Structure formats: C-alpha cells, structure tokens
Amino acid sequence: MRHCSVQVRGLLTRDELDRYNGLMEVGSYLEDQSRHDLAYTVQKEVDLLILPAIERLKEKSRDRDRATEDYLKSLRDGEDDGESSEG
DSSP: OOOOOHHHHHTSOHHHHHHHHHHHHHHHHHHHTTOHHHHHHHHHHHHHHTHHHHHHHHHHHHHHHHHHHHHHHHHHHHHHHHHHHHO
C-alpha cells in the first residue's frame, strides 16, 4: 500500500484520517495474505479519500503564492514611491 504524503495526511479531517488509517490497515493485511487484487481495490479507495486533502493543500499553496505576490508588489510600489519623491 502506498501512503500519502505527510502534508496531505496533515490536512485530512479527523473522520478522513480514521478512515484512511483503517483502509491502510486492511490493505496491509490483504498484502500480507498475498491478496494483491483486493489490496489494489483498497488502494483505489484511499486514493479517492485523499483527494479533498490534496485540493486543500493546493489551495494553501495558491494562498501562499498570492501572499508572496502581494508582498513583492508592495515592495515594488514602495520603491516606485521612493524614486518619485526623490526627483
């Protein structure tokens, strides 16, 4: 079974995390029993379960990018104001 990243796991809700852990346990058991066909099905369920957390991670990244862009714009605007007041 493939685990999702720590960042994604950190953005799972409590219910999602409980379900994730249960599915991973079942999948690991199935792999130990050499039932890879069923473990594959469980892995697909895990992949679907984590999609909302992946979207939340992407949104956090977009928010951070917007904040960085705003900060850099404010620095540029500050430089422009400084140049015009000196002239």
